Amino acid sequence: MQDNAPFAIQIASQPRLLCAVRDAVERLAGQWGLAGEDAGRVVLAVDEALANVIRHGYRGQEDRPIWLKLWPIQQGDRRGIRVVIEDECEPVDPATIKGRDLDEIRPGGLGTHIMRKAMDRVEYSRRVDQAGMRVEMEKLNSPAEAPAQKG
Secondary structure, eight states: OOOOOSEEEEEESOGGGHHHHHHHHHHHHHHTTOOHHHHHHHHHHHHHHHHHIIIIISTTOSSOEEEEEEEEEEETTEEEEEEEEEEOOOOOOGGGOOOOOTTSOSSSOOHHHHHHHHSSEEEEEEOTTSSSEEEEEEEEOOGGGOOOOOO
16 A cells, blocks of 8 residues: 555544544545545544554553554545554554454443444554554445535
8 A cells, every 4th residue: 555645644642632633534534525424434433443542552641653644545436535543552463353242231342343334444454564553444435425526
């Protein structure tokens, strides 16, 4: 994958910064072909992914880096967005990243379920040649949600 994302930021692992990230993701999703529920799903998935990094990966430490990169994508007539989030958390086996059993009724543990339901593709991996983890997600517009072409 190319690394020259048209939108790339580094934020500190502070929950109070997530509202600014949500706003930016929503605007870019709209500019890149997602509208309504599709844009909202992307915002929700990014928010969940970042919250998981802060809560579980960094265990609430507020001075750790998180990188967010966004690209517009297109497959045929469908447009959408690719999201990559990277951190310096302790690496884990990507195969072990999953939500809790949905039959277990209690708060928490649903972030990965939400991300997988909201997005078309979610893949976890260890960062190459660097400490930390990486999650890559993609969402294409639903045919019924396809907005008019925007710049």
